[in-house]
Amino acid sequence: METNSFSIKERKELLTNIFQLRKILEQLSLDIENAPDDETLRNHLMQEFDKASNELQVYEDKYIVGLPKLNVSRCPYSNEVYNLSIDSFGLDGPWWDAKQPIREENEAIPSFFAITGSVNIIGEPPVAPFTIKPGPAVPWVSSRLLSKDAISAVLSHIKIGLYDAFLTVYFTNSEKVDIDRINKWGTDEYLVNDNDGFAVLDRTYDDEDEYDFDIAPWIKKGKLKWIAINDKTLELQNSIDNCPYLDVKGYKYPVIIQNKTIENCMITLEYDEAENNAITEIEKTANFCSNCGGRVKHGAQFCSNCGYKLT
Numbered sequence: 001m002e003t004n005s006f007s008i009k010e011r012k013e014l015l016t017n018i019f020q021l022r023k024i025l026e027q028l029s030l031d032i033e034n035a036p037d038d039e040t041l042r043n044h045l046m047q048e049f050d051k052a053s054n055e056l057q058v059y060e061d062k063y064i065v066g067l068p069k070l071n072v073s074r075c076p077y078s079n080e081v082y083n084l085s086i087d088s089f090g091l092d093g094p095w096w097d098a099k100q101p102i103r104e105e106n107e108a109i110p111s112f113f114a115i116t117g118s119v120n121i122i123g124e125p126p127v128a129p130f131t132i133k134p135g136p137a138v139p140w141v142s143s144r145l146l147s148k149d150a151i152s153a154v155l156s157h158i159k160i161g162l163y164d165a166f167l168t169v170y171f172t173n174s175e176k177v178d179i180d181r182i183n184k185w186g187t188d189e190y191l192v193n194d195n196d197g198f199a200v201l202d203r204t205y206d207d208e209d210e211y212d213f214d215i216a217p218w219i220k221k222g223k224l225k226w227i228a229i230n231d232k233t234l235e236l237q238n239s240i241d242n243c244p245y246l247d248v249k250g251y252k253y254p255v256i257i258q259n260k261t262i263e264n265c266m267i268t269l270e271y272d273e274a275e276n277n278a279i280t281e282i283e284k285t286a287n288f289c290s291n292c293g294g295r296v297k298h299g300a301q302f303c304s305n306c307g308y309k310l311t
Contacts, residue, residue, distance in 0.1 A: 002083075006066030011089055014063050018094060018102075019129050021056040028052065060094075064104050067095065073154045073169040074234040076225050080109045081234060082169055090126060090161035091119065091257070096186050097130040098256075105191075113151060113170040113177065116142065117185040120164045120250050125262040132257040133186055133265070136211065137250025139166040142182055143212040146223045150174035154236065155215070155245055156227040166245065168224075180204065206254045207267040213252045216240050 006014070028049045035042050064085070073082040085104040087095035094102040119134035126132065145151050153170045167185070181190045182204050189203045204210060218224035225236040229244055240246060253266040 002071050003069040005068040008089065010066065011063075011093065014059055014066070015093060017059045018056065018063065021052055021059065022129075024052050025049065025056065060102050063094065063102055067104065070158060071232075071234060072158060072167055073156050073227065074236055075109060075111045075171045076152050076154060076236055077111050077171055077173045078109070080111070082109055082112060084115070084167075086158075088158060088160050088165075091132050091134060091163070092126050092128040094130065096128070096132050096134065098133040098187055099131055101187055111171045111173065113172045114142075114145065114181045114190065115170070115185050116140070116168050116182060118166045118250075119160055120166075120248065121255075121257075121262065122163070125257045125260065126161075127260055128257075130258075133188070133254065134160075134165075134257070135185065135254050136213070136252055137255075138213060138248040138252055139168065139215055139245045140211050140213045140252075141168055141215055141218055141224060142170075142210055143218075144210060145170050145179065145182060146218055148172075148177055148179055150177050151179075152223050152225070153218075154225050154227065156234075157229045157244075164248075166248070182210070205267055206265050211252070211254070211266070216243075216246055219243065 005011075028045060032042065032045045032049065035045060067085045068088050069083055069085045070088065071081050072084045072086075074080070075082065087093035094100070116135065118136045118139055120137040121134065139155055141153055141155075146153060150172050151170055152172075153168050156167050156169070158165050158167065170182075180202065181192055184190050189201045191199050192202055193199055212218075215224060219226070219238065219240050222238060225238050226243055226245055227234050228237060237243070251264075253264045255262050256265040257263075
C-alpha cells in the first residue's frame with residue numbers, strides 16, 4: 001500500500017540537519033583522535049560526540065519515516081505486491097548514499113530475492129555530499145541470477161525527481177537458491193542470512209559479466225516480465241510487443257557520481273587464455289578502486305579518491 005511522505009520543505013530541512021551533523025561528528029572524531037593527553041578535554045569531546053550522534057539518529061529516523069513508500073513491483077509466482085521505501089524526490093537524499101545509506105529495512109514478501117536498477121541521468125549530474133551509485137542509464141538484468149530456474153524478475157518504472165528510473169526486482173519460488181545475491185540498488189553490498197540464520201553483509205562487483213542489457217530474449221523466455229509505465233494496477237506483461245523498456249537511450253554501464261562528476265565504474269575483466277581464463281584480484285582492480293569504484297592509475301598502490309590500499 002502506498003503511503004504519503006514528507007513535503008519538499010520538510011525533506012530539505014532534514015537533509016540540512018543530517019549533513020551538518022555528519023560534518024560535526026567527523027570533526028569531533030578527528031579532535032578526539034588528535035586530542036592531547038588531557039582527560040578533561042577528551043571527556044568533553046566524547047560527550048559532544050554522543051550528543052551529536054543522538055541528535056543525528058533522531059533526524060535519520062524522521063527521514064526514514066518520511067520516505068515515500070511505493071508499490072513498485074509484483075511477484076510473478078504469488079502475485080503479491082512488492083512495496084519499496086525510497087527517496088524518490090532526488091538522488092541528493094541519503095537513501096542514495098552508496099557508503100552510508102539511510103534506509104528502512106523492508107519486510108519484503110517471502111519470494112523477494114534482490115533488487116537492482118538504473119537512473120537515466122540527463123544533463124548535469126546531481127550534487128550531494130556523498131558518493132552516488134545509481135546504476136546505468138538504461139534497463140538491465142543479471143543473467144547470472146536469471147540463469148537459475150527458481151528465479152524470475154519484473155521490470156518497472158518510477159521517477160526519481162525528474163529522472164526516469166528502472167527497477168528490476170528478482171523473485172524466487174524456492175526457499176533456498178544456491179547462488180550469491182547482488183548488491184542492493186545504489187549500494188556496494190547486500191544483506192543475507194548465513195547458515196546459522198544471522199544477517200551478514202556481502203558484496204558483488206561491477207564487472208561486465210553482471211550486466212545484461214539485451215533484455216528482449218529474457219522476456220521471450222518468460223524469465224522477465226514488465227509493468228507498463230504509470231500502471232498503478234501493476235499488471236504483469238510478458239510480451240516484447242509495445243514494451244517501453246527495449247529502446248531506452250543512454251549509457252550502458254554503471255556510474256559513480258562524486259565531487260560533481262559522473263564516471264563509468266564498470267570493471268572490465270581481462271581474461272588470460274593461458275591460465276584457463278582465470279581472473280585475479282589484481283586484474284579486477286587494475287583500473288577501478290574496489291572500495292569506492294573510482295578510476296585509478298595502472299600500478300597505483302592507493303586510490304586517489306578514497307585512499308584505499310589497492311595492492
